[in-house]
Every structure is written in C-alpha cells, then in structure tokens.
Amino acid sequence: MKEIQQGESLLIRDVEVGRARVNIRVEGGRIAAIGADAGGEAAVVIEGRGAVALPGLYNTHTHAAMTLLRGYADDMPLQDWLSTKIWPLEAHLTGEDVYWGTKLACLEMIRSGTVAFNDMYFFMEDAARAVDEMGMKAQLAYGFIDLFDEEKREKEIKATEKTVAAIKNRRNPRIRAAVGPHAVYTVSPEGLRWCAEFSRQQNIGIHVHLSETDQEVKECVEKTGMRPPALLDKCGCINPRTVAAHCCWLDTADCTLLGDRGAYASHNPTSNMKLAVHRAMPYAWLKDAGAGVCLGTDGCASNNNQDMFEEMKFAALLQKFFWNSQTLLPAEQVLAMATANGAAAMGFDGGRLEKGAAADIVLLDRNAICNTPLHNPVSNAVYSCNGSAVTTVLCQGRVLMQDRVVPGEEEILEGARAAATNLLTRAAEARTEE
C-alpha cells in the first residue's frame, strides 16, 4: 500500500457507481475526474473491477475511545449502568487508554467504510494523535460537564481551551476542534453560553446531546420553562456549526427552530433502541423544517460497534417502524444522511462522488453474498450489507485500507486489548483499597 504524496495522482479503474462503470481519477486529495473516459497516467492504480464505489461514510456522533468498554455492561437500567459500571471505570481512564481506544475505533470505522467522525470524550489530545496516525478526518470535542457548579465550570473552560489549542496546533486540516457542552442537564446556562461564545471566537463546531430522553425534556421544562432546544438556543448553542445528537423527543416547534438556525441533528437509532428511549427522531419533521439530518453510531457502550452500514439499516428501519410508514427514509436518503449530510454537519467537503469533491471513496465487494444479486447497489448497501463488505477506503485521496488490509491492525488490537485489561485492573484495585 503506497502512501500518496501531495500532488501525486491515483486512479480507480473500472468501478461501478450507480449502474455505470467508470474510472475515478484522484489528484491532490480531490476527485479530479469521474466517468467512463476519466483516466490517464497515475502514480497508483487501484483495480475497481468487481467493486461498487460509494462515498466514504461520516459518523456524526460517537465517543470513540469507549470501544474499550465494548460489552463491559449491558441490559441494565440506565442509572445503575452509568453509576455502577460506566462512570467508575471512566474515573480511571488515562490519556494512553483514550489513545488506544480511539485507535481501535478508527480501525473499526475504516474497516466498515467510515472516513470521518465527530467525537466527544476526554483526553482529546490523545484522540487527535490516534486520528492523525490512522489518516482519518475527525472533529474532536472535550466533553464539557460542569454539573451547575462554578468551580467545575472554570476547570471545564480551562480543559476546553487547552484541548482546542492543542488540536489547532497540530495544523492538520483533517483534524478539527469543537466545543462539547454535554447536554442541558449536565451543563449550566453559564457554561452553555461560554461554549457558544468560545466556538464563535474560534470558528469551531459545537457537539451536544439534545432531547435524548423524555425525562430530559420534562425536567428542563420544569426547571427553566423552556424545552431543551429553546434553552440551548437562548444560550447561543444552536447554529450552523452545531451537531445535536439523538434529538428523539423533539416536537414540531423544536424541529422548526433547528431548521431556522441551520443546525444539524445526528440520528443515533441503535443507541436509542438499546437504551430504550421509546421514541425515534422525527426525521420527516426535521427534513421539512430544513434542518440537516445526519447519522452516528454513538459510543460502544450503547451500541456496541462503530459500523455505519449497520447504523444505516437501523435508521431506515426504525423510522419506518416507529413512524408507521413503509416509505419513510428510503435507502437513498439514509445514504445521503451517512455521507453528504454528515460531511456538511462537520464542515468537511466530502460525501459525494463528484468532480471536485474530497476523494472520500469506499469500495464494496460486488461479489459478496450481500451484493448477490445486485438489483440495486444502494438498497444492498443499506439493507443487506454490513461493514464487512468494504474492501478499500480512501480518505481525501489517502488509501486507509486496500483489499481489506489496514496497516498495523494486529498492533492496534493488541494495544487496545491490553489497555482494556489494565483499565479494569486499576479500577478493581481502587475498589479493593477503598
């Protein structure tokens, strides 16, 4: 697998896009030409025969390093799960853990066709190091949680400033900083206002959880007289740089607000089903209101994988099931959520197989069982395949996986395994010492 240098060209030869067979020429990280006639000499040629090309996928809500907690605790009541399992373990997390957890998440996402993700967690400088090494794109936010306490707020402000500065200092155009006000029930209005103002000053994104549960909405109304979107908006947190995750319990006025502000809603159907939120994001209302609608896996504690192909199927099916419509969210639209809409939500130019777009390209095995027969490539991608059909991934023209090989895979699996074991050991030792 050859690293493409800036200015070098790459050619994907004889690949299927829609029902046409085309060549895709990549130069300077962008699609320079696409069509039956595209071609010419190229430094690197990838054989596309036997493959279907799709735009690379954008995962717009996750907590990447939580791969280390995959399967650690399931099937529990939410509060128990958080307070007895997740939080006690997270209290022992180190930057090194987050590095290995994020490496594992990147590996998992690359293998299942994802080129970019929107992350909120801790030790984000270490996450940035992992993303940098793996060659993906990401928007990284420190999870800002002040619990309505002024002292904690000051600490979170410093942590956010430090994280943003560190990520900006990398000067890597693939890696962007964002602010991460966790949610209206964990961040004070003062904290939310600071995040909004800081994101405006720094011209960076906002990544927030919004109206995930009925309880969140009810408590917010009781406490503030406002529903969560209105409260966030009053604090300046709803704008075109905002990605709001979950959005399960929005009403029509909430959707209108998000649409009017040009904000993005990240649908996380698998997590919502696992945590029994009991209502699916109102996709049709958001779309009608003109809000951007994109897709994310959420973290591995509530999913438990990072496969955006699986997430597309869950999204298309949950919308149909909950909103009682066999035609809602058809395959083409869920693919757009997972590609072009996701790229727009994170402020990246990508998610389209068009001349001039960033060369985020995924090849699927045309001869996989999930693509046999191949009446409709988009239907098969959404409803039949999972990420295991992906053979080759390009992110801004850089080859991250070719013919199912990601360089360094064994080392990442070993490192992540060791980090998970050590984390559990440290947590157990701390319990013993108490």
Place this chain on the structure above:
Amino acid sequence: MKEIQQGESLLIRDVEVGRARVNIRVEGGRIAAIGADAGGEAAVVIEGRGAVALPGLYNTHTHAAMTLLRGYADDMPLQDWLSTKIWPLEAHLTGEDVYWGTKLACLEMIRSGTVAFNDMYFFMEDAARAVDEMGMKAQLAYGFIDLFDEEKREKEIKATEKTVAAIKNRRNPRIRAAVGPHAVYTVSPEGLRWCAEFSRQQNIGIHVHLSETDQEVKECVEKTGMRPPALLDKCGCINPRTVAAHCCWLDTADCTLLGDRGAYASHNPTSNMKLAVHRAMPYAWLKDAGAGVCLGTDGCASNNNQDMFEEMKFAALLQKFFWNSQTLLPAEQVLAMATANGAAAMGFDGGRLEKGAAADIVLLDRNAICNTPLHNPVSNAVYSCNGSAVTTVLCQGRVLMQDRVVPGEEEILEGARAAATNLLTRAAEARTEE
C-alpha cells in the same frame, strides 16, 4: 476440508466456551465430550485457539429462495410492493430458480453461523435438493394459499401432499417436511383444518404467519368474531408442532393460548420494522405464558439478508425500544431464542453445547474487532458482531465451513446471479407480450 464419515470422530481443540477453555469431542454427529479434559485420538482435528464457540443458530422463519429478490423492491407501500413487484415476479418462478435461491440462502446462512432453517415457499422439492447438498438442517413447507376458493384448496392439498411425500422419500433425517398454511387471511377455515389434520397424521410441523399486522387482526375479528390465534386454534393449528411467525399484534389472552398449547412464536424484528408493522412481538407476555419464543430473519424481500447475528441485535434492541425497558431480552436470552429454542421449535435436538446434544457448533474469531476487547463473549456475539465474525460451522458434526471456506461458493454465487437475471428477463418478456 474432510467429510466426516458416520462413526468417525472430530476434535475441536482449545476453544473458548463462556470464559473457559475446553476441547469438544464429536462422535456420530453428537457432542461426545466437552471440557478441559475432553480429547483423545480423532480422525479430524480443528484448532480452536483464537476462537469462541457458540451453539449453531436456528432461523425459524424464512422464505429462503427469496434471496433472488434481494433489493429488487424496497421502500414501497406494502400492497403496491406485493402486487406490482413481488407477486408478478414470483408468478414466473421455476423449480430451478428456487433451487439456486435456496442454495444462495444456505450459503449466506452458513457463512453467518446458521445450521438450520424453517422455510415456507414453493417448489420445495427443489429447496430440499439444495439443503441436502449444502449439509444444513431444514423444515420445509409448501405455502398453502387457497384464498377461500374450493378449487384452489383442492390444488393446494395435492401440492402439499406431493411435497411432503417427496421430502419424506429423501429419508434424510436433517430435512423435515411441514405443512404451511400461509395465514388466516389467505387460507379458509376448511384449508386450515385440513392442514392441521394432515400434520397430525404425518406427525410433521405447522408453519404459519400469525398476527403480523393490526389489519390482519381487525379483519379476522370482523369476519369471524375471533382473533387470529383463536381461529387457528379452533381449526387445530396451534399445538407443540406449530411455529407461528411474527406474532406482533398478540394480546395477553393470545399469548396465554399459545403458551397453553405449547406452541412456538418466531420473532422477526427486522422484517417487522422494515414493513412498519408498528408493534413488537410481546416477548415478556409470551415468555410468562410459557410459549416457546424463537427467532427468524424472514425472507430477503423484507429483511434483506439472512444473518441471524444481525437479527439477534435487532430483536434485543427492538424489544427494549418498543416495550420501554432497558433490561428486557438480555443477550443470554436472545441467544437462547436463536439456538436452543429454535431447535426445539423445529423439533431438532440441538442449539446447546452439552454432552449428548447434536454437534451444531459455530466458531467466532476471537481476534475480530467486534470481539476486541472480550469482556463478555455473549454480549459481543449479540450486540457487537455480525455474521462475518463466524469462521467455522459444524452441523450435526459435519463441517459446513472451515476457516471461512464453504466448498462451491463461487459456483453458487454465479448460479444464483444467473437465475435472478433470467427471472427478471422472463418477467419483462411476459409484460411485453401482454
């Protein structure tokens, strides 16, 4: 890959079951010993190091040959979908099509860890031929649809008798016949009674669709004064040999009836979500009533794959989401639905990794990303992995896949592709001639 002969022994060495490392000794198609000390000389040795063993999966409701229609039509209103897409194509199906479609389904199921399936379709002698060649177990039913017409009923009776005789004549203990009264809205009470009586005489299973949609229930009550389970029961179709698919719109009395009769309910969450049935099978009520609850993928037109690992995740998550409980249908229980309960539903002895049980054994790659880290093998199998983690499959001691190789895979993909293309061509020609 060596074919194990009757009486020969096989040993899976050093494999993880639960958190223990064991050997599994197979003799005469059964598990002869399992444990750290199990061993001895064996004709065939399979290296289990680096693998997690699970019981083979049982898919208790599908229309296998519909793999040929994968992705042919999606995202349409149900009646349109059936009348303009599915039925016109099915009118041109031949036995050869069903053979290739079933071969493809078997290949897909084997690759994703399924050893047995419960099928209802047409040309079931050809399906039986495919199952026989692939080495799986199956219960095969001709779909009996008389549309309340006496003449049609006589034809369906003859077709059922012929199919059952042909399958019994194979004298293959892996392949069983069943009767397949389609549903209360497509089969007259006289047809249902004949099916019940014939299944009793022949001592074979009953495979039926039950209470899939609200409309089915309402129309049945309007027409007969009875809900579908009561009507089926009155006609003799609810007994311990019955597998009733879907069961979405059961009430508590319906569940009690199924439990009292010792019948089985096959949960088909993916299909139910895609077709927007708007209610999830009442798993808790069925379990409390003592009914058997198992799992199935349904056919590829409404799923669009045959991956029981994916189906387990959909089941565990849909139950939680719809019934508003974070603890409902935990991973261990959904695995039991997909294994031991499914085997019981189809009258096979299997689905358990225990001495004396049929040697239906699936090995998962312990080093797959979905199994990293491995805090909990069952959680990872249900929530994190899909069928692509399966490396090796044994069905009654016979090796159907080893290290991801299924003999004849290329030929099956080619044959199925050609059959699908030819079917579409014949249907298009017929439309032109009209």
